[in-house]
Structures are given as C-alpha cells and as structure tokens.
Amino acid sequence: MRSVARRSVVMGIGASPLLAMGVVAEGAWPSQSIRLVVPFAPGGTTDLVARLIAAGLQEKLGFSIVVENRAGAGATLGSETVARAAPDGYTLVMSNIASHAISPAVYGNKVRYDPVKDFAHIALVVSNPTVWVANPRAGIRTMADVVARAKSAGGLQVATSGAGSSNHLLVVQMSRLIGTEITHVPFRGAGPAMQAVIAGQVPMMSDSLPSSAAHIKQGSVVAVGMCSAVRHPSFPDVPTFREQGFPLESDSWFGLSAPAGTPAPIIERLNREVMALLQTAEIRNRFAELGGTPGTYSAADYNSFIIREVAKWAPLVQAAGATAD
Amino acid sequence: MDLIANLAHGFGVALTFNNLLFCLIGCIIGTAIGVLPGIGPVATISLLLPITFGQPATTAVIMLAGIYYGAQYGGSTTAILLNLPGEVSSVVTTLEGYKMARRGRAGAALTVAALASFFAGCVSTVLVAASGPLLTSVALSFGPADYFSLMMLGLIISAVLAQGSVVKSIGMVVFGVALGLVGTDVQTGQQRFTFGIPELSDGVGFVSIAMGMFGIAEIILNLEKPEARSVMSGKVGSLMMTREEVRRAIPSVLRGTTVGSLLGILPGGGAALSSFGSYMMERKVSKGRHEFGTGAIEGVAGPEAANNAASQTSFIPLLTLGIPANAVMALMVGALIIQGIQPGPRMVEAQPDLFWGLIASMWLGNLMLLIINLPMIGLWVKLLAIPYRHMYPSILIFCAIGVYSLQNNVFDVYQTVFFGLFGYLCSKLRLEPAPMLIGFVLGPMMEEHLRRAMLLSRGDPMVFVQRPISATMLAIGAIALIAMLLPNIRKGKDKALQE
Numbered sequence: 001m002r003s004v005a006r007r008s009v010v011m012g013i014g015a016s017p018l019l020a021m022g023v024v025a026e027g028a029w030p031s032q033s034i035r036l037v038v039p040f041a042p043g044g045t046t047d048l049v050a051r052l053i054a055a056g057l058q059e060k061l062g063f064s065i066v067v068e069n070r071a072g073a074g075a076t077l078g079s080e081t082v083a084r085a086a087p088d089g090y091t092l093v094m095s096n097i098a099s100h101a102i103s104p105a106v107y108g109n110k111v112r113y114d115p116v117k118d119f120a121h122i123a124l125v126v127s128n129p130t131v132w133v134a135n136p137r138a139g140i141r142t143m144a145d146v147v148a149r150a151k152s153a154g155g156l157q158v159a160t161s162g163a164g165s166s167n168h169l170l171v172v173q174m175s176r177l178i179g180t181e182i183t184h185v186p187f188r189g190a191g192p193a194m195q196a197v198i199a200g201q202v203p204m205m206s207d208s209l210p211s212s213a214a215h216i217k218q219g220s221v222v223a224v225g226m227c228s229a230v231r232h233p234s235f236p237d238v239p240t241f242r243e244q245g246f247p248l249e250s251d252s253w254f255g256l257s258a259p260a261g262t263p264a265p266i267i268e269r270l271n272r273e274v275m276a277l278l279q280t281a282e283i284r285n286r287f288a289e290l291g292g293t294p295g296t297y298s299a300a301d302y303n304s305f306i307i308r309e310v311a312k313w314a315p316l317v318q319a320a321g322a323t324a325d
Numbered sequence: 326m327d328l329i330a331n332l333a334h335g336f337g338v339a340l341t342f343n344n345l346l347f348c349l350i351g352c353i354i355g356t357a358i359g360v361l362p363g364i365g366p367v368a369t370i371s372l373l374l375p376i377t378f379g380q381p382a383t384t385a386v387i388m389l390a391g392i393y394y395g396a397q398y399g400g401s402t403t404a405i406l407l408n409l410p411g412e413v414s415s416v417v418t419t420l421e422g423y424k425m426a427r428r429g430r431a432g433a434a435l436t437v438a439a440l441a442s443f444f445a446g447c448v449s450t451v452l453v454a455a456s457g458p459l460l461t462s463v464a465l466s467f468g469p470a471d472y473f474s475l476m477m478l479g480l481i482i483s484a485v486l487a488q489g490s491v492v493k494s495i496g497m498v499v500f501g502v503a504l505g506l507v508g509t510d511v512q513t514g515q516q517r518f519t520f521g522i523p524e525l526s527d528g529v530g531f532v533s534i535a536m537g538m539f540g541i542a543e544i545i546l547n548l549e550k551p552e553a554r555s556v557m558s559g560k561v562g563s564l565m566m567t568r569e570e571v572r573r574a575i576p577s578v579l580r581g582t583t584v585g586s587l588l589g590i591l592p593g594g595g596a597a598l599s600s601f602g603s604y605m606m607e608r609k610v611s612k613g614r615h616e617f618g619t620g621a622i623e624g625v626a627g628p629e630a631a632n633n634a635a636s637q638t639s640f641i642p643l644l645t646l647g648i649p650a651n652a653v654m655a656l657m658v659g660a661l662i663i664q665g666i667q668p669g670p671r672m673v674e675a676q677p678d679l680f681w682g683l684i685a686s687m688w689l690g691n692l693m694l695l696i697i698n699l700p701m702i703g704l705w706v707k708l709l710a711i712p713y714r715h716m717y718p719s720i721l722i723f724c725a726i727g728v729y730s731l732q733n734n735v736f737d738v739y740q741t742v743f744f745g746l747f748g749y750l751c752s753k754l755r756l757e758p759a760p761m762l763i764g765f766v767l768g769p770m771m772e773e774h775l776r777r778a779m780l781l782s783r784g785d786p787m788v789f790v791q792r793p794i795s796a797t798m799l800a801i802g803a804i805a806l807i808a809m810l811l812p813n814i815r816k817g818k819d820k821a822l823q824e
C-alpha cells in the first residue's frame with residue numbers, strides 16, 4: 001500500500017501530465033478509493049456538503065470516497081496537502097472561498113500554493129448568499145434601519161463567525177459604502193455568534209445563509225437583507241441589499257478541485273458526475289433547506305470564477321486590515 | 326404530568342429494538358475510544374457519520390450521543406490507570422485518580438468514577454427533561470462580561486490548586502495563559518507567537534499538551550525509576566470500595582452533580598470549567614481535604630460527577646436553540662441536517678420523537694455504560710500487572726495514533742513529544758502541570774470575552790460591575806482572594822514574630 005502511494009507521488013512530481021495520462025490509459029479511473037480532503041474541522045457546512053457529495057459520488061464511481069478533515073490556518077493547510085499530492089485523480093479537495101480566495105490574501109507568502117496555478121478546478125458545488133439578520137427586539141427591519149443605527153450616537157455592532165471571513169469583509173464593505181464605521185464583533189464560529197444575537201447581546205449578525213436559515217424560519221431572528229444578486233427562492237420575502245439601495249453581493253462558495261496536472265478526462269468525468277448529482281431531487285431539497293444554490297459551472301468556468309474571486313477579495317482584505325503579517 | 330407523558334413517549338421511542346441496539350453500539354464504541362488515549366469523540370463520530378445516513382434521524386443521534394458520553398466514561402480509565410488525560414475533564418481525574426492507583430486503590434477509583442458518572446448522568450438527564458427551556462434562558466442571560474467574570478473567578482480559585490509553592494503555580498498559570506494565546510487573534514485575525522509555522526495558526530493543541538505533560542512525562546519518569554514501576558505493578562489492591570470510601574464519596578458526588586449541571590449549560594467552556602470547579606470545591610470543603618495530593622477519593626468522585634452532569638446538560642443549547650456547544654454537538658447538527666432535519670429553536674415541538682427519545686436514551690445509555698464498565702474494572706486493573714517494558718511502548722503508539730487522528734497532521738505528534746519533554750523538565754523542577762492547563766483553557770476564553778465585552782460597552786469597563794451576574798462573580802472572587810491571603814499573611818507574621 002505505502003510503497004504504491006509513494007511511487008505515485010514520485011511520478012506526480014516527475015513528469016506528471018504524461019505519466020499520469022499513462023496511468024489513466026492503462027486502466028480505467030477510478031480503480032481504488034479516493035481521498036477527499038476537507039480543509040475544515042468536522043461539523044461545519046463545508047464538511048457536511050462534502051459528506052453529502054462523497055456519499056453520492058461513491059455510488060456513481062463504484063469506489064469509496066474517504067473524507068479527511070485537515071483544518072487549520074484559514075483552510076490553507078488541507079489545501080496545501082492536496083496542491084502537493086499526486087495528480088492522479090485519487091486526491092481531491094473541497095476548495096472554498098477561504099482556502100482559494102480570502103486566505104491567500106490574509107496569510108500572504110505563508111500560503112505555499114497558488115490558488116489557481118496549483119490546482120485543476122473541477123466543479124462549483126454550492127454557493128450560499130450572505131444574509132444580515134437582527135434580533136427581533138433590536139428594532140432593525142430594513143437596511144435603512146441598519147444605516148440609521150450605524151449613524152446614531154450608540155453606533156451599530158455586527159457579529160460574525162470570525163475575523164477575515166467573507167461575512168466580516170462584507171461588514172467592512174458596508175462601512176465604506178455608508179461612510180460610517182460599523183463595529184465588527186467577531187466570534188469563534190457562527191454558532192456562538194448566533195447565540196449572542198438571539199440573546200440580544202449583539203443586535204445584528206452578518207452570516208452565511210445555511211447557519212441562519214432555521215433561525216429565520218422559526219422567527220428567532222429577522223432577516224434584514226440578502227446579499228445576493230436575486231432574492232433567494234426559499235426566502236422570497238427577504239429583499240436583497242441591491243433592492244434596498246446597496247449594490248453589494250457576497251456569496252460564500254465551495255467546490256471540488258484536484259492537484260494541477262490531473263488528467264483532463266478525470267476532471268471532465270468528475271464535473272459531469274457532480275453536476276448530475278446536484279440535479280437530483282434529494283440534493284436539491286437539502287441545499288434548498290440549507291439556503292444554498294447548487295453550482296452549474298463547467299470545470300473551465302469554475303477555474304475562471306476562482307480567478308475572479310481571488311482578484312475581488314485581495315483588496316478587501318487589505319482594506320479590512322485582516323492580513324496576518 | 327406533561328413531563329411524565331413525554332418521558333413515557335421518549336422511552337417508547339428509545340426502547341425499540343433498533344434504537345436500543347444503536348445506543349448500545351454507541352456506548353461500546355464511546356467507551357473504547359475513551360479508553361484509547363487521544364482518540365477523541367470528534368474523530369470517531371466524523372468517521373462513523375456515513376453509517377448513520379442509512380438510519381432514521383433519532384437512531385443516528387442516539388448512537389452519536391452514546392459515543393459522546395461513553396467517551397467521557399472511558400476517558401477516566403486511562404486517566405486513573407496511566408495518568409493519560411485525553412480531554413479537559415480527565416485532567417482533573419488524573420490528579421487524585423492516578424495517585425489512588427499508585428496507592429493500590431485503582432479499583433476503587435474506577436468504581437467511584439463509574440458510579441459517580443452514572444448518578445450524575447441520571448440526575449442531569451431529568452434536569453434536561455424537566456427544565457431544558459428554562460435553563461436555556463439562564464444560558465442566554467450570560468453576556469460576555471458575565472463569562473469573563475465567571476472565568477476570572479475560576480482562575481482566582483484555581484490558586485487553591487497549588488500543591489506547594491504558590492509562586493510557582495501562579496507562574497505556571499501565567500505560562501499556560503501565554504501558551505493559550507498562540508494562534509490567530511479572534512478579534513483582528515493577527516497571528517500571535519506562531520513563528521511563521523502555519524500549524525500553530527490555530528493554536529497549540531490541548532490534547533498534545535495534556536498527554537505530553539501528564540502521560541508522556543510520567544512514562545519518562547517511570548523509566549527513570551525502575552523500583553517505582555515494580556511497586557506500581559505489584560499493587561493491584563481490592564477492587565471494591567471500602568465503606569469509609571463510600572461514605573466520603575457520597576457528598577462529593579452530590580456537590581459535583583450540582584456544579585456540573587449548572588456549568589454544563591453554558592456553551593463554550595462550561596463543561597471544561599465543571600470538573601475544575603468541582604475539584605477546587607472538594608479541596609476546600611470536603612472532609613478528606615487534607616488528603617488531597619495523595620489520592621483523595623473525593624477528588625475523583627466530585628469531578629467525575631461534575632463532568633458527566635455537564636456533558637448531559639450541554640445538550641440543552643443544542644436541543645432548545647439548535648446551537649451546538651462544542652465540536653461533537655456540531656457534528657450531531659451535521660448528522661441531523663444530512664437527515665433533512667434543521668435543528669432550531671422549535672426542535673422540541675417539531676421533533677418530539679427525537680427530543681424525548683434522545684433524553685430517554687441518555688438515561689438508558691448511562692445504565693448500559695455502568696453495566697459495561699463495572700465488570701470491566703477488574704480487567705482494567707489487571708493491565709497494571711503487565712510488565713512496564715511491554716506497557717509503555719504500546720501506550721506511546723496509541724498516543725501517537727490518537728494525536729495524529731485529531732487533525733491528520735504529524736505536527737501534533739511533534740507537539741506531544743515536545744510537551745512530554747517539557748513536562749518531564751517541569752516535574753524535575755517541581756512545577757505543577759495542572760495550573761498551567763487551567764491557564765491554557767481559561768486564558769484565551771477570558772481574553773476573548775473581555776475584549777468582546779469592552780467592544781460592546783464601547784470601551785466602558787463599568788460593564789463588569791453594572792451587570793448583576795458579573796458583579797456577583799467578581800465579588801465572590803474578591804472574597805475568596807481575601808480569605809485565601811489573610812491566613813497566609815497571618816502565618817507570615819507569626820513566623821516573623823517567632824524569629
């Protein structure tokens with residue numbers, strides 16, 4: 001087992017495209033189990049979706065997909081292992097807005113991979129809009145209330161799942177747009193932040209829709225604005241930021257990627273299987289409940305999407321002063 | 326009346342063959358991973374999650390919950406026998422439990438741990454059932470200022486933990502706090518004390534520190550003194566508790582259950598504080614307080630009860646608010662979401678089968694754990710008779726596997742080796758590792774809550790005395806500090822006069 005794995009690593013480093021192609025030509029891919037690295041701790045949204053996708057994919061591919069959590073350093077540690085893995089189609093990563101757009105800007109040269117060049121991106125799996133929710137007793141119902149509160153003497157505090165998250169960067173964008181500082185109150189993860197908002201310790205939260213959806217539906221928080229291009233089908237009553245006069249859009253997303261040099265037929269096959277999986281009623285229903293939108297990109301489109309995201313977030317990270325240096 | 330009807334409904338759900346079976350499977354797996362050092366419930370549950378996809382949601386959660394509290398049970402076994410804590414709560418168990426084992430009372434320590442856990446589990450399960458929603462509002466009334474003051478109180482009282490030099494133990498607390506600050510600053514995202522090592526950006530691993538400072542260091546010390554080892558393996562002692570031990574343990578179990586049930590409700594840190602809190606309390610108020618440090622049974626009974634009570638009541642925020650209190654709960658939320666159930670504030674009404682079934686299964690699970698664990702004690706204690714030269718390499722291997730499994734990262738193994746050597750050094754210098762771990766756990770949480778409280782009060786420190794909960798905690802802390810210092814000052818004076 002071990003020697004096989006080592007040999008394939010050596011091949012990967014050596015003359016990867018040619019040799020790897022040879023491997024594919026020799027036998028059909030896949031011929032063994034596939035490792036799917038999730039660069040977050042178990043239990044988060046990315047981890048969940050990875051497990052859902054893994055369960056569906058292994059049925060279609062006929063080989064088991066082993067989900068491996070390698071959290072740390074803004075999702076860059078797990079992504080780095082995959083960037084360095086053999087490009088043989090047996091190591092994949094859940095690429096995401098943190099590991100492949102924000103963290104490279106936050107951690108700078110400490111990130112030892114290029115989010116674009118070192119990967120063969122396969123498919124966007126899901127994107128989740130950011131939503132601003134308020135405690136029902138805070139008296140904030142619209143984005144106009146948000147601005148009024150921010151400009152009042154007491155100011156406005158907004159909780160997020162952590163410094164340097166896309167939710168935080170949206171607070172920074174909003175502050176710049178309205179020309180008034182909104183106080184950012186970071187927590188360790190969305191759970192504690194949501195609890196503080198429900199308890200009324202912080203009036204508002206900038207959150208990714210999946211962690212807020214149940215609380216919005218059950219009325220423990222009020223959705224003030226959805227930060228996406230269009231209203232969300234599961235929450236048709238919640239107007240977008242743009243509708244309320246604030247031209248901002250912020251989706252958090254994650255997808256599937258492989259090390260650069262993975263043969264194109266494997267990438268195409270995986271893209272097809274993921275797209276087919278995302279069309280099944282079961283997955284569609286789960287994503288709808290969570291508030292996510294399934295991806296539709298081809299592999300090439302996902303690649304250019306990531307290029308755009310990298311370019312979009314770098315200046316915002318600078319503006320937020322969230323760099324780790 | 327409602328409560329009884331609901332509980333009856335819950336037992337109806339939990340007593341179906343399938344649910345009983347998975348509860349048992351969960352408890353057995355939990356005990357097994359609890360006993361294996363370092364392999365924690367998070368790694369196990371994430372591995373087993375796919376198995377639950379095919380089961381109904383209630384069955385899945387019953388099994389996962391069984392793994393969780395089963396691991397708490399099992400964790401005390403290695404803590405007592407091998408001085409190897411795998412979790413925050415078992416650190417406290419090593420303090421008196423391992424000393425008891427060295428005195429040949431390993432059987433009694435394991436028995437009292439199992440019985441105390443069982444009792445506390447039963448009581449706190451009833452508490453969850455009867456007043457879950459009420460307790461939720463208590464948890465919600467705790468703001469950042471109150472958390473800070475609670476932890477401040479914990480840190481002040483932890484000075485009581487000092488066995489020997491107060492200065493050294495304060496030094497260790499401070500060093501622990503400094504270690505806790507390694508990693509990404511929650512407020513600004515800045516890296517602190519990471520020396521450019523990406524693996525340190527999420528902080529130093531607790532399990533690495535605990536296993537290194539206690540377990541590995543102990544192995545090095547044992548290898549140094551061959552005579553101590555032979556004494557150890559010779560003394561297995563009677564498995565039963567003496568009547569005297571039972572009499573001493575009962576009040577501690579009652580106090581521990583109370584402390585644990587209350588602190589467990591507070592998400593993030595509550596459960597961790599509970600066993601420390603109970604230990605400190607026993608050291609101060611129990612009849613056997615003079616025996617602390619040499620293997621007092623109260624120091625095992627109280628914290629074990631507190632830890633298990635807290636692990637049950639920590640389900641309250643999950644069940645009533647849909648907010649996970651720790652990583653294991655987050656995984657359970659994940660299991661539910663995969664099943665198509667979105668945990669949220671109305672879970673009790675929307676999913677009565679799940680809520681009451683889980684509560685009933687927690688009680689059944691505690692009973693199963695007792696039945697699994699009590700007969701095993703004889704077997705565990707026999708482990709001590711294995712020659713140490715066979716024993717320690719296997720302990721080291723299990724530690725390495727366990728630590729690696731936390732994040733699938735070799736760096737964690739290096740960290741454990743480092744803290745093993747550091748722990749050995751500390752014991753040579755007579756520095757206690759326990760205060761350091763308290764500092765490590767509480768320090769970063771205190772900082773986080775302090776800064777958040779100040780952020781929300783817009784820089785006004787008066788918030789700590791204006792909020793009643795916070796003010797009360799600080800007042801108790803101040804009284805404790807004065808009460809502790811006064812006799813010392815007097816003693817110092819007496820000494821001065823004599824000279």
